[in-house]
Amino acid sequence: xxxxxxxxxxxxxxxxxxxxxxxxxxxxxxxxxxxxxxxxxxxxxxxxxxxxxxxxxxxxxxxxxxxxxxxxxxxxxxxxxxxxxxxxxxxxxxxxxxxxxxxxxxxxxxxxxxxxxxxxxxxxxxxxxxxxxxxxxxxxxxxxxxxxxxxxxxxxxxxxxxxxxxxxxxxxxxxxxxxxxxxxxxxxxxxxxxxxxxxxxxxxxxxxxxxxxxxxxxxxxx
Ligand code: TIU
Numbered sequence: 001x002x003x004x005x006x007x008x009x010x011x012x013x014x015x016x017x018x019x020x021x022x023x024x025x026x027x028x029x030x031x032x033x034x035x036x037x038x039x040x041x042x043x044x045x046x047x048x049x050x051x052x053x054x055x056x057x058x059x060x061x062x063x064x065x066x067x068x069x070x071x072x073x074x075x076x077x078x079x080x081x082x083x084x085x086x087x088x089x090x091x092x093x094x095x096x097x098x099x100x101x102x103x104x105x106x107x108x109x110x111x112x113x114x115x116x117x118x119x120x121x122x123x124x125x126x127x128x129x130x131x132x133x134x135x136x137x138x139x140x141x142x143x144x145x146x147x148x149x150x151x152x153x154x155x156x157x158x159x160x161x162x163x164x165x166x167x168x169x170x171x172x173x174x175x176x177x178x179x180x181x182x183x184x185x186x187x188x189x190x191x192x193x194x195x196x197x198x199x200x201x202x203x204x205x206x207x208x209x210x211x212x213x214x215x216x217x218x219x220x221x222x
Contacts, residue, residue, distance in 0.1 A: 008212035025158025035102035040095035043189035054214035135167035157185035162197035
């Protein structure tokens, strides 16, 4: 066992590195680059770019330490059979999930926009979870994978802070995982939602997780 203590709020957290996974949520071109789903929803996608460098640094260290690395992608089957009507039928019909965008059909598996940004691209041996929802546990085998690897704690990075990161951390917390969220490794189209989203996680004694930053997480893992 290799316990390290990560400085975090509301208090430092001891984790066994061998039982900790790095989870990178939805660092996809559809959310981070112009012409994707994020932009079709009316967002300024440049706001998410800040999270890429800190994620790259944490990812590089996790790889060096041999940690389990999990990447997720939000998206749907080409026939949309796994996409709830309630999710598809919102927004401008020309820009909905499945519509043709500049990076292929929006939020559809196999399309260019659905893929992970080049700077954080998975390497051989890393797990990629395709998820139809906002949370990474819903309708995926993430829970089974973490269970079989004996994982107890998660470092959760990605976009967006208050949507897919939050939903995943809430799901993980209810399943008994300790979640550390390095705030600078996350991003939102709404800076105030990012700030408040992080505060919500760590309030009330860490009601569903711990909040830290890439510097403190890496200091502990080193
Ligand atoms: N990955 C993720 O957060 N999906 C979203 O749709 N986020 C928004 O903030 N729209």
